[in-house]
Each structure stands twice: as C-alpha cells, then as structure tokens.
Amino acid sequence: MSKGKYGPALLGAALAAAGALAATGATAQEKHKIFLSMSFIGNDWQAEAANMLKAMAAHPSMANKVDLQVQVSGPNAQRQIQQINAMVQAGAKAIVVFPISPTALNAAVKNACDKGVHVFAYDAEITEPCAHNIAIDQEEAGRVTAEWLAKRLNGKGNIVAITGVPGTSVDTLRTKAAKEVFAKFPDIKIVNEAVGQWSQAVARTELSKILATRNWDQIDGLWMQVGCYTANTMQLEAGRSPEQLKPCAGEGSNGGRVQMLPANTEVEGANGTYKPIGAPRISYASPPYSGALALKLAVAKLEGKEVPKKVVLPLPVVTNETVKLCQEGTWEEMKAGCNAFKPSIVTNPGWFASIFSAETPEVGLSAALVGQPEQ
Amino acid sequence: MSTATIEMQRKSMPRSPGRVRLARHRGLIVAIVTFLICLGAVRALSGGTLGYYELSNLATGGATLAIAALGQTVVVLSGGFDLSAAAVISLVNVTLAGNMGDSTSSMLLWSVIGIGIGAAAGAFNGVFIALLRLQPIVVTLATMFILQGITLLVMDKPGGQVPAEFSQLFVGEALPGILPMPVVLLGLLLLAWLLLKNMMIGKAIYAVGSDRDAARAAGIDVRRSEFFVYVLAGGLYGLAGIFITAQTGSGDPLVGNPLLLQMFAAIVVGGTLLGGGRGGLVGTVFGAYVLMLVVNILLVLNVPAFYSSIVEGVILILAVLGASLTRSSVLATTLRNISRRASARRQGLLPAQLKLKEHRLRLPVPFVTVKQPTFWARHSETLQTAAPAFVCFALVLLATQFVLGSSMFSWPYYNSLIVLGSFLAILALGQGTVILTGGLDLSVPWTIGLCGILCAGLLKGSDVAMVYVIPITLAIGATVGLLNGIGIVALGMSPIVVTLAMNGILQGLALLYSGGTPAGFSSPSLRWFMTGNLFGATPVVFMMIAFVAGAVILLGRTAFGRRVYAIGNGVRAAELSGVPVRSTTVRVYVLSGLCSALVGCLLSGFSGQASLGMGDEFILPSIAVVVVGGALITGGRGSYIGMVGGVLLLTALQTLLAGTSLPYATRAIVYGVVVLCAVVTLREKNT
Incomplete structure (x- = not known):
C-alpha cells in the first residue's frame, strides 16, 4: 500500500491501519478496506439502499479501489456499537453506517475517528461531530408535504395523520414540522393520528381501525409518512372512484408514483390498484441512494480529497405535475426527469422510487433492484 | 416446563459428590467453555x-446486556418472567440523559434516581404478581407498555447528554491497562449475589422457583420473596440503564427495546432453566458475552448479511445443546431409543412383528347411571376465566360509543373488528394451544413473514395458482412447526430456545428467498376475501365464524384437546395416564405453524402484497390475547372462547x-392500564 496517496493529516491513521492490515495478512493490498454496518435488513428501503451501495462498490471506477464487507447488526444499538468496534479492530479504513440511533453510537464513532477510521452515516444522522452525515432535511420533508396538503385543501378540512416509528428523530422532526404548518390553518383539523411504523402493512391496519368508527366522507386529506398507496387502494376497495380520491401527502414508493400518473397512461404490468389512476399526491422520500453516495464520499476522503462533514441531500419531491414514467430506468433517463417505474420491471409497489441523484451516475435502476452498477 | 425436566429428575439418582457437583454446574461450565471458544475463535480468525x-x-459492549440479564435471571430463578426489563432501561436512559448535570452531586443523585426508577417499576410488578397473584407475563407486559409511554x-x-466524567466512571479503567471498570462492576454484582444466595432470601428464591407450594409448606414467605425478586431485578435493570447512559453518553427512547429477547437468550446460554429453580447468575454473564461475541465472529468470518440471523440461530441451539449433552440428556436418550428400536426390528422383536395374541383385561362394567352434571358445573371454570375479557370488551364498546359516537349499533364497526381481529384469533389458536401445554412459540413472526412472502411471491396475482400455493404455504408452516416440535421433544430443549432460534433461521430464509425485496401479489380473490363484500360482510367474517366453532370443538371436544390440557397440567401425570406426550407436543407446534402460515397468507391478501417483517407486530399480542383470555401461561387452564374474548x-x-387524537405515548399507557385491569378481574380469589 502506498502511503503517498494520503494527506499528512491522515498519515497517522494510515500507519495505525497499516499495522492492523499487516496483522490480518493484507490480502487486498491496493484496496481500501471499507465496512458497511447496516442495522435492520427486514424492509424494502434497507434492502434497496444496500443493493445500491453494493452496486457502487462493484462499479468499474470503484471495484479496484474498494474492498467492501457488509455486516448487519439488527435493530440493536448495543450490537452496532460492538460491530463498529470490531470493524475498527479488523482494520477498517472507513465505515459506512446506517445508524440505529443518532446518539447511542457516539462513543464508538468517536473511538473509530480517534483511530483514524472515517465514519460515514447515511439516511439517519450521528450527532458525534467527527462523523460524516448524508441525509435529507427531515423537517423540510414534513414542512413541504404539509404545505402542499394545506394548499390543496384550501386551508380547510379534516386530516388523518399516519406517523412513523415513535421515538426516532426522523419521525419526531417530520411530524413536528408538519404540525407546525397545519397549526397555521385554523380550519385544518387533525382528526386522527396513528403510528404507521413506516410500513404499508401497518398503515393499512391503522387506517382500518380509524375507518371502523369513521368513513371516508368525514376525511378530507391524508398526511402519511408511509401509506398513501395503501390509502388509495382502500378507497378504491370501498367503492370510491379515482376522481373521489382524497389528496395524500406521503412516501415515494413506486406504487404511489404509478398511481399518480394520469389514468389513461399505458404501463406494462399494471395489476390491481398498482396502476395509473391520477391520484392527487405529493410524493417525497428519504432517498435510498444515500448509502451509495456515502461510499463514494468515503473513497474520495481516503484518496485525500476534501469531503464536507454534512451533506444535506436535495429533498426528492414529485407531484402530479412532475411525475413521469421511465422506460428503462437508466441513470441518463432519470437525469432527463423520469421518476416512476413500470410495474412490469418493479413488481413490488412498496419499492422506493427516489433513486436518482446527479451525484451518483454509477447507479441506476438495476443497481437498486439487483445490485448491478450502470455500464 | 417440558419433558426435559422430567428426564433430568428421573436420572438424577445418587452419584459420587464430585460428579453431582459437576453435574449441578454443567450449565455454567458449558457457558464458560462456549465463551472461551468464541473468544479463541475471534482471536485466531x-x-x-x-x-x-x-x-x-x-x-463495555456486553455489560448492559449482562447487568440486565442478571436481573432477569433472578426473576427466572424464582419461576417468573419479566417483559418490562427493556422498557425500564430505556426510561432510565432518557431520564438520566435529560436531567443529569455536570456536578458530582447531580451525577450521584441521578444515579440513585435511576436505580430507584427500576426498583419502583419492580415494586409495581411485585404488587400485582406477588401480592395479587397475577401472572407475571401479562403484568410485566402491561408495565412494559406503560413504561414505554412514559419514556x-x-x-x-434521541438527545440529551451526560458529562464525560460520568461515562468514565463506568466505562473507564479501574486499574489502567489491567482491569476495565465494567469487569469490576460485574464482579461486584456477582459477589453480592453469591453472598445473597447463601442467605435465607437467596435460598428462598430457588425454593420458590423449584416448587411454590413446597416452599410455602416449608415455611417460606413466598409473597415477600417474590416481591423482593422483582424489586431487586428492577434495581438491576435501572443499573443497566445507568450503564447504557454512561456507555453512549446520551439518551434514546428506543435503546432498550431490542435487549429483551437477548436477555432470555443470554440466560439460556448461561445454563439457567426457564421455568425456575435451576441455574445461576454467573453463567448469565458469560451467556451475555457469548451473544455479543457472535457479532465479532460474524464479522471475522465475513458471513453474508442475509445469513447472519441463520448463523445466530444455529449458534444459540448449539450452545444450549452443548449444555445438555450427557448420557442422561433427552437427545442421548432419544438416540439410544432409536438404535434399540432399530436393533429390535432387525431381530424381529418389535411387538408389532411378534404377532402376539391380544390379551386385555376385561373388567365387568357396572351399570351405574351417572347423573349428567349441570351445564354450570361442567363449564363454570371456562366461563369464569373467559368472562373478564368479555366484560372488559363490553366496557370498551360502551366507551367507544361514548367517545366516538358510532360503534355499538353499527355493523361496519363489528365487521372491521372481526376482520382486524381475525389474524390474532387464528394465531391465538396456535399460540394458545402451545401455551396450554406449557410452551411458548416465538417463531410466529417470521413464520408469518416467510409464509406471507411465499404466498404472494408464488401467486403473482393469479387466482388459479391459489389451488396449489395455499396448500404449499400451509405445508411449509406445518413443517416449521414439525421442526420446532422435534427440536423440543427429541433434543429436549426449552420451547423458547428452539422457537427463538427457528425465528432467526426463518428470517434468514425469507431474506434469501426474496433477495431483500419481496415481489408478487396476492390474487384478486384472496384480496376480495379479506377486503371485499359478501351479503354485507367481508367474506373472511364467515370463515372466522367457522374457524372459532372448529377451534372450540378441537380444544374442548376431541381427544387431542384433552391431551393438550393433560400435558399442561403435568407432563409426568399425562405420560403415566397413557397420553402420547411426545407426538401430541409435536402436533401442537405443527398446529401453531399452520395457524401462522394461514395468517401470513391472509395478511398478504389484506395488504395486497407481502412485506418483510410483517409478522413482527404479532408476537406479543398473540401471547397477550391468550393470557388476557384467561389462560395460564404455565399451561393446563384456559379456553379458546376466552382467547377470542381477549382478541x-x-x-x-x-x-x-x-x-x-391522544398522542402515542398516552395511548401506550392507557393500553397497558386496561390490560392490567383486565387481568386484575381475572384474579383467583382462593389463593
């Protein structure tokens, strides 16, 4: 390994890591040893983010620079702390992490930084100052969607709010920002609020409970962190026509995006309610490419480039005016503005469609689906 | 709790004192050996x-789990169960992170408060469990919800901060370069335990855990001992909360939750028997560190992400099997019996091969006209245990009518109630039957998840495919149950261990099958079944009526049902009465697997597609409805009608x-309080 590539500030780190590498036998001489510490792999978002990250590592521009090892800690901060410590011990140059908690990992991250390991958190934040954070502004997400809904309802009506996982920063920030917006409109009333756990299945159960004592005519709009696709499906099942659908501010799942397309759009593979119906929507997301970008930045940092400590990703927002169907889903095509995918290609409507970033031409649709980088 | 206990009791005949001592500490020794093997593996690799x-x-990394598991071990030794442990840790964590100041006195004050919160939560549990004689599992479940709400x-x-000196105090060095502080802390705790263990109260804990009635007969104040156990355990969870605060330097309201299942795994790996009376705290500490070392082992072996839960499940099973590998263990007995049977078959000596003449004793049957007992006499126990759930249900209906205005006289309300409750009602049959035999099925979440994913993935939106997909899915659920049952019966392991490990393995399989993103749809008719309309009701409502009737008959009127109750009331007695204990136990888990698979399919129909983790939210409710419905968690008592009332x-x-429009935190508290009220009305008056 050539230490010349590193800036003087990193020399100490490189030396420390060199010792560790020599001890482990230094199989990958030229490659940077980078670990990914995922928390939970039991949902669509995590799987997609991991696919994109792996695709980034496999891209020709990266493949000879990166030796990526993926580990899962489960939804347990204690184990992620242990995992980060073990990664440092195993000679990591950089650790890309989806943090289970923004605060609980601080001591472990600080320790990693002290040993010259760069830590990059994606999607959720780590409050320890030495960590790099790549995420959207959650308050902006709550605010923008609430403003859209308030405008759409002309400042008047009954709203049902389905939130995320209680006790997390992301959920608290989004919900608080949205409520601040709604508070400005005295005629907007949140009549029901339920915990949706960021899951379409839970959103359905919670909405069913709400509808046991209320019917759709008593609801004017929905603000959901995840669940607009399900809410639209339920309205259609209840015998309402697509024109009667309530405006819904919510997540960026592909099912929801396809439903936003004008009803006469031809799409391959449409099935059940996973079809264009012109649903009135604003769709936003925490984009799953953030992990891939984190890896790219980590490699740049290891190559001695300047990398900002905090990267605030642009909030991907799609409305009925801007929704556009992709034919193939290549990065070039998405750059030209498409943001929804055919059901024949993306069979899972809960799959997250906000995969485009100007910063990551290495990864497109096939990266998110199967972990294959762009050619 | 299972046949394992019986086998062990039967075989523990007098032996030399040295061997007896060795046998008594086998669990501990295996835990230490496992720990050393893991540590050696990490070092070598x-x-x-x-x-x-x-x-x-x-x-430092394993200390929080170890301290909390110590508390849980004391509870388990006394024959109890504490689900509120993890919630105490979170509450103490956020309280300290939000309030502690920089001064030494503030640190001291809030540390004392931290332990105090834990002890207070323990005392709360203790009042209901020890004094009011309510079931630990449901009391602590309610406490868990209440504490989560308060947190x-x-x-x-997440937020807040504690001073760095506070962290150093717990995670720093006792003797720089030689002895880390957490080791000293754990050492002190174990020392205190060894002192306590040899005092009256320590012996009382073991005695109560081994046999409550015998303990009481021997003059032990059972209530006081139990109360003390929960307070002591609560204090230890509080200490774990203090430690995690020091370790992370900040607060997070969710930080404790995932530790709950790990605590039980640590206890079991540490050689303590779930069910009480056997084991110790030293093993638990090693058990906790084994679980943390698994993280390092997965890393040095570079196990692919999707396989990690499978590997963990296998490690858990191997560690527990290792502790029970003796000549007298159930596994060894099973193997011996198989080989004996095989050799008998070769020699043609099996009873079936001998063509024996039938010799049965024919006793003169006296013609005594037995007076048919009254309906009340036959069903009074069922009605008494099932009634509280229905009474509380009626009260909630009244409250709904009062608060929301439209429930009691609106069919759509009842319709949604039945549709939403159908999943739990089906699970209650499986989980309930398992609980009636004295077991517990923790593999429910990912049996649902895997079967739901398979169901949607194979259907791909086709109605025709339902003809073979649903039988296949149910067969897979049954296979999962069969493997659980075999693991419990043939390997002689505790149901909690087997099903917990199975859950991890199934999670890995679901991830491998779906590649992380489940594809496919449920078919239009399955969707219609769960969300459509037939004669003014959702079609599943009609199925549920038939299901409930079938389940009541299965548990109340068939030989299978009677055997289940017999096993729950006493394995040994059932065995001696000619109940085929082993095959019935296996069937019970098959039934539970089938129920979970059915729920997986119905859920995918309800949601239109399957998602990973869709079963996770069902595990605690599936236990809660069974217990709220009047069943005893130790088995033998309960009725399906009661469980439906619980649902x-x-x-x-x-x-x-x-x-x-109550905030979530308040809802959690209300939910916990109502569950607690429901079980208070269940209280047995005669003890």
Missing part, C-alpha cells in the same frame, strides 16, 4: 489482534385509541 484495548471494549413523554426523540377486547381497545 482475526490474526491475534486481541489485546487489552479490545478486551476492554468487549467488556416517550420524557423524551420524544375482541384488545382489538376494540386499539380501535378506540386509534379513533381518539
């Missing part, structure tokens, strides 16, 4: 970089809470 610094890190009221998102109560309560 990672190229020998395991110095003081790494060991110190390891000591969110204290701090709604209706909890579903109606959630519907009521969803209809209000």
Whole structure:
C-alpha cells in the first residue's frame, strides 16, 4: 500500500491501519478496506439502499479501489456499537453506517475517528461531530408535504395523520414540522393520528381501525409518512372512484408514483390498484441512494480529497405535475426527469422510487433492484 | 416446563459428590467453555489482534446486556418472567440523559434516581404478581407498555447528554491497562449475589422457583420473596440503564427495546432453566458475552448479511445443546431409543412383528347411571376465566360509543373488528394451544413473514395458482412447526430456545428467498376475501365464524384437546395416564405453524402484497390475547372462547385509541392500564 496517496493529516491513521492490515495478512493490498454496518435488513428501503451501495462498490471506477464487507447488526444499538468496534479492530479504513440511533453510537464513532477510521452515516444522522452525515432535511420533508396538503385543501378540512416509528428523530422532526404548518390553518383539523411504523402493512391496519368508527366522507386529506398507496387502494376497495380520491401527502414508493400518473397512461404490468389512476399526491422520500453516495464520499476522503462533514441531500419531491414514467430506468433517463417505474420491471409497489441523484451516475435502476452498477 | 425436566429428575439418582457437583454446574461450565471458544475463535480468525484495548471494549459492549440479564435471571430463578426489563432501561436512559448535570452531586443523585426508577417499576410488578397473584407475563407486559409511554413523554426523540466524567466512571479503567471498570462492576454484582444466595432470601428464591407450594409448606414467605425478586431485578435493570447512559453518553427512547429477547437468550446460554429453580447468575454473564461475541465472529468470518440471523440461530441451539449433552440428556436418550428400536426390528422383536395374541383385561362394567352434571358445573371454570375479557370488551364498546359516537349499533364497526381481529384469533389458536401445554412459540413472526412472502411471491396475482400455493404455504408452516416440535421433544430443549432460534433461521430464509425485496401479489380473490363484500360482510367474517366453532370443538371436544390440557397440567401425570406426550407436543407446534402460515397468507391478501417483517407486530399480542383470555401461561387452564374474548377486547381497545387524537405515548399507557385491569378481574380469589 502506498502511503503517498494520503494527506499528512491522515498519515497517522494510515500507519495505525497499516499495522492492523499487516496483522490480518493484507490480502487486498491496493484496496481500501471499507465496512458497511447496516442495522435492520427486514424492509424494502434497507434492502434497496444496500443493493445500491453494493452496486457502487462493484462499479468499474470503484471495484479496484474498494474492498467492501457488509455486516448487519439488527435493530440493536448495543450490537452496532460492538460491530463498529470490531470493524475498527479488523482494520477498517472507513465505515459506512446506517445508524440505529443518532446518539447511542457516539462513543464508538468517536473511538473509530480517534483511530483514524472515517465514519460515514447515511439516511439517519450521528450527532458525534467527527462523523460524516448524508441525509435529507427531515423537517423540510414534513414542512413541504404539509404545505402542499394545506394548499390543496384550501386551508380547510379534516386530516388523518399516519406517523412513523415513535421515538426516532426522523419521525419526531417530520411530524413536528408538519404540525407546525397545519397549526397555521385554523380550519385544518387533525382528526386522527396513528403510528404507521413506516410500513404499508401497518398503515393499512391503522387506517382500518380509524375507518371502523369513521368513513371516508368525514376525511378530507391524508398526511402519511408511509401509506398513501395503501390509502388509495382502500378507497378504491370501498367503492370510491379515482376522481373521489382524497389528496395524500406521503412516501415515494413506486406504487404511489404509478398511481399518480394520469389514468389513461399505458404501463406494462399494471395489476390491481398498482396502476395509473391520477391520484392527487405529493410524493417525497428519504432517498435510498444515500448509502451509495456515502461510499463514494468515503473513497474520495481516503484518496485525500476534501469531503464536507454534512451533506444535506436535495429533498426528492414529485407531484402530479412532475411525475413521469421511465422506460428503462437508466441513470441518463432519470437525469432527463423520469421518476416512476413500470410495474412490469418493479413488481413490488412498496419499492422506493427516489433513486436518482446527479451525484451518483454509477447507479441506476438495476443497481437498486439487483445490485448491478450502470455500464 | 417440558419433558426435559422430567428426564433430568428421573436420572438424577445418587452419584459420587464430585460428579453431582459437576453435574449441578454443567450449565455454567458449558457457558464458560462456549465463551472461551468464541473468544479463541475471534482471536485466531482475526490474526491475534486481541489485546487489552479490545478486551476492554468487549467488556463495555456486553455489560448492559449482562447487568440486565442478571436481573432477569433472578426473576427466572424464582419461576417468573419479566417483559418490562427493556422498557425500564430505556426510561432510565432518557431520564438520566435529560436531567443529569455536570456536578458530582447531580451525577450521584441521578444515579440513585435511576436505580430507584427500576426498583419502583419492580415494586409495581411485585404488587400485582406477588401480592395479587397475577401472572407475571401479562403484568410485566402491561408495565412494559406503560413504561414505554412514559419514556416517550420524557423524551420524544434521541438527545440529551451526560458529562464525560460520568461515562468514565463506568466505562473507564479501574486499574489502567489491567482491569476495565465494567469487569469490576460485574464482579461486584456477582459477589453480592453469591453472598445473597447463601442467605435465607437467596435460598428462598430457588425454593420458590423449584416448587411454590413446597416452599410455602416449608415455611417460606413466598409473597415477600417474590416481591423482593422483582424489586431487586428492577434495581438491576435501572443499573443497566445507568450503564447504557454512561456507555453512549446520551439518551434514546428506543435503546432498550431490542435487549429483551437477548436477555432470555443470554440466560439460556448461561445454563439457567426457564421455568425456575435451576441455574445461576454467573453463567448469565458469560451467556451475555457469548451473544455479543457472535457479532465479532460474524464479522471475522465475513458471513453474508442475509445469513447472519441463520448463523445466530444455529449458534444459540448449539450452545444450549452443548449444555445438555450427557448420557442422561433427552437427545442421548432419544438416540439410544432409536438404535434399540432399530436393533429390535432387525431381530424381529418389535411387538408389532411378534404377532402376539391380544390379551386385555376385561373388567365387568357396572351399570351405574351417572347423573349428567349441570351445564354450570361442567363449564363454570371456562366461563369464569373467559368472562373478564368479555366484560372488559363490553366496557370498551360502551366507551367507544361514548367517545366516538358510532360503534355499538353499527355493523361496519363489528365487521372491521372481526376482520382486524381475525389474524390474532387464528394465531391465538396456535399460540394458545402451545401455551396450554406449557410452551411458548416465538417463531410466529417470521413464520408469518416467510409464509406471507411465499404466498404472494408464488401467486403473482393469479387466482388459479391459489389451488396449489395455499396448500404449499400451509405445508411449509406445518413443517416449521414439525421442526420446532422435534427440536423440543427429541433434543429436549426449552420451547423458547428452539422457537427463538427457528425465528432467526426463518428470517434468514425469507431474506434469501426474496433477495431483500419481496415481489408478487396476492390474487384478486384472496384480496376480495379479506377486503371485499359478501351479503354485507367481508367474506373472511364467515370463515372466522367457522374457524372459532372448529377451534372450540378441537380444544374442548376431541381427544387431542384433552391431551393438550393433560400435558399442561403435568407432563409426568399425562405420560403415566397413557397420553402420547411426545407426538401430541409435536402436533401442537405443527398446529401453531399452520395457524401462522394461514395468517401470513391472509395478511398478504389484506395488504395486497407481502412485506418483510410483517409478522413482527404479532408476537406479543398473540401471547397477550391468550393470557388476557384467561389462560395460564404455565399451561393446563384456559379456553379458546376466552382467547377470542381477549382478541375482541384488545382489538376494540386499539380501535378506540386509534379513533381518539391522544398522542402515542398516552395511548401506550392507557393500553397497558386496561390490560392490567383486565387481568386484575381475572384474579383467583382462593389463593
């Protein structure tokens, strides 16, 4: 390994890591040893983010620079702390992490930084100052969607709010920002609020409970962190026509995006309610490419480039005016503005469609689906 | 709890004192050996970089789990169960992170408060469990909900900070370069335990855990001992909360939750028997560190992400099997019996091969006209245990009518209630039957998840495919249950261990099958079945009526049902009465697997598609409805009708809470309080 590539500030780190590498036998001489510490792999978002990250590592521009090892800690901060410590011990140059908690990992991250390991958190934040954070502004997400809904309802009506996982920063920030917006409109009333756990299945159960004592005519709009696709499906099942659908501010799942397309759009593979119906929507997301970008930045940092400590990703927002169907889903095509995918290609409507970033031409649709980088 | 206990009791005939001592500490010895093997494996595989610094890190990393598991072990030794442990840790964590100041006195004050919160939560549990004689599992479940709500009221998102000196006090060095602080802390706790163990109260804990009635007969104040156990355990959870605060330097309202299942795994790996009376705290500490070392082993072996839960499940099973590998263990007995049977078959000596003449004793049957007992006499126990759930359900209905205005006289309300409750009602049959035999099925979440994913993935939106997909899915659920049952019966392991490990393995399989993103749809008719309309009701409502009737007959009127109750009332007695204990136990788990698979399919029909983790939210409710419905968690008592009452109560309560605009934290507290009230009315008056 050539230490010349590193800036003087990193020399100490490189030396420390060199010792560790020599001890482990230094199989990958030229490659940077980078670990990914995922928390939970039991949902669509995590799987997609991991696919994109792996695709980034496999891209020709990266493949000879990166030796990526993926580990899962489960939804347990204690184990992620242990995992980060073990990664440092195993000679990591950089650790890309989806943090289970923004605060609980601080001591472990600080320790990693002290040993010259760069830590990059994606999607959720780590409050320890030495960590790099790549995420959207959650308050902006709550605010923008609430403003859209308030405008759409002309400042008047009954709203049902389905939130995320209680006790997390992301959920608290989004919900608080949205409520601040709604508070400005005295005629907007949140009549029901339920915990949706960021899951379409839970959103359905919670909405069913709400509808046991209320019917759709008593609801004017929905603000959901995840669940607009399900809410639209339920309205259609209840015998309402697509024109009667309530405006819904919510997540960026592909099912929801396809439903936003004008009803006469031809799409391959449409099935059940996973079809264009012109649903009135604003769709936003925490984009799953953030992990891939984190890896790219980590490699740049290891190559001695300047990398900002905090990267605030642009909030991907799609409305009925801007929704556009992709034919193939290549990065070039998405750059030209498409943001929804055919059901024949993306069979899972809960799959997250906000995969485009100007910063990551290495990864497109096939990266998110199967972990294959762009050619 | 299972046949294992019986086998062990039967075989523990007098032996030399040395061997007896060895046998008594087998669990502990195996835990220490497992720990050393894991540590050695990490050291060898990672190229020998395991110095003081790494060991110190390891000591810190596992300490929270170890301390909390110590508390849980005391409860388990006394024959109890504490689900509120993890919630106490979170509450103490956010309280300290939100309030502690920089001064030494503030640190001291809040540390005392931290332990005090734990002890107070323990005392709360203790009042209901020890004094009012309620079932530990449901009391602590209710406490868990209440504490989670309070935690969110204290701090709604991660934040806060404690001074660095406070952290150093717990995670720093006792003797720089030689002894890390967490090791000293754990050492002191174990020392205190060894002192306590040899005092009256320590012996009382073991005695109560081994046999309550015998303990009482021997003059032990059972209530006081139990109360003390929960307070002591609560204090230890509080200490774990203090430690995690020091370790992370900040607060997070969700930090404790995932530790709950790990605590039980640590206890079991540490050689303590779930069910009480056997084991100790030293083993638990090693058990906890084994679980943390698994993280390092997965890393040095570079196990692919999707396989990690499978590997963990296998490690858990191997560690527990290792502790029970003796000539007298169930596994060894099973193997011996198989080989004997095979050799008998070769020699043609099996009873079936001998063509024996039938010799049966024919006793003169006296013609005594037995007076048919009255309906009340036959069913009074069932009605008494099932009634509280229905009474509370009626109260919730009234409250719903009062608060939301439209429930009691509206069919759509009842329709949604039945549809939403159908999943739990089906699970209650499986989980309930398992609980009636004295077991517990923790593999429910990922049996649902895997089967749901398979169901949607194979259907791909086709109605025709339902003809073979649903039988295949159910067969897979049954196979999962069969493997659980075989693991419990043939390997003689505790149901909790087998099903917990199975759950991890199934999670890995679901991830491998779906590649992380489940594809496919349920078919139009399956969707219609769960969400459509037939004669003014959702079609599944008709199925549920038939299901409930079938389940009542299965448990109440068939030989299978009677055997289940017999096993729950006493394995040994059932065995001696000619109940085929082993095959019935296996069938019970097959039934549970089938129920979970059915729920997986119905859920995918309800949602239109399957998602990973869709079964996770069902595990605790599936246990809660069974217990709220009047069943005893130790087995033998309960009825399916009562469980249905439990389902209706909890579903109606959630519907009521969803209809209000109460914040989530308050809802959690209300939910916990109502569950507690429901079981208080269940209280047995005669003890």
